[in-house]
Amino acid sequence: MPPESDDTRIRLTGTGPREPREFDLRPDEATRAALAAEFDLSALRKLRFAGQLVPTGRRDWRLEATLGATVVQPCGVTLEPVTTRIDEEILRHFMADWSAPEVAEHEVSEDTDDEPLPAVLDLMAVIAEELSLAIPAFPRAEGVDEVEAEARPTGAEPIRDEDTKPFAGLRDALSRDN
Template structure:
């Protein structure tokens, strides 16, 4: 992913209504081309993100929604183009960078406490805007299959001559010692 996101959609979160606001992002042709280039795809045919942005706790922001995209990837085995569909649910929290909710929890020995099954820590933002386009692009990246395979291919593809030959096991460095121990 590039340092500058292909999608930019800053949203003011200073005075969000209690019900929140709905934001829809539909990528145009230029943005789809930038998404494909930045994420190593053959093409992005369509991209749409729809989010509900609402207040969370006192100063936090909750972003909830869905990303739908049609992409073309290269098969990792045959390099043929493969059509794929992304339908990703998104839910994330943001807090101002000075918020106590943004602090990393440490135990008495200074080790960071992480609950693998628990909720993620909120992301931080500065100022009064959050770039929802960058959020959408981040979750888009996470939804892309890193190893796309053409349907019907066997799991493991070996050269034909490698199946016929027996694999020679390496000789253990202790094999000679075993023979030495047997001698009277």
């Protein structure tokens, strides 16, 4: 069983006091190196996660925090190192009576800050989740423009939008017949 509370794990359920809990985490070099490896970063130079957990209602909690990080990753075009500063405001609601919204498979809910209430909140897991969302997907070195690539046989004409519409030819044929 995990500990009741330490620097990174905080018990949210049970008989403990329901009072605001502040935290200020600055993971050590080994932890930053592990996160950098997990997210294919060249380096994770700085990392800070600071904020508070505030009780709301009878059993719910709200997490208000700031995630600050300096990440280094290769440019998506030149492979040169790109350094990015991340400063994100984090807001999450942990709900005791949370239930998954009923949505179709292809729909994604915009209201993503409500989550089920865990017995113990692992702040390192929250750091990892939020950092993974904040890391640039396609970093670019300064002065490097987006690359446009085409894959077609030599001498072939580019595919036009009209060519991808299955009934375009039928429509054209019908309009010529009329």
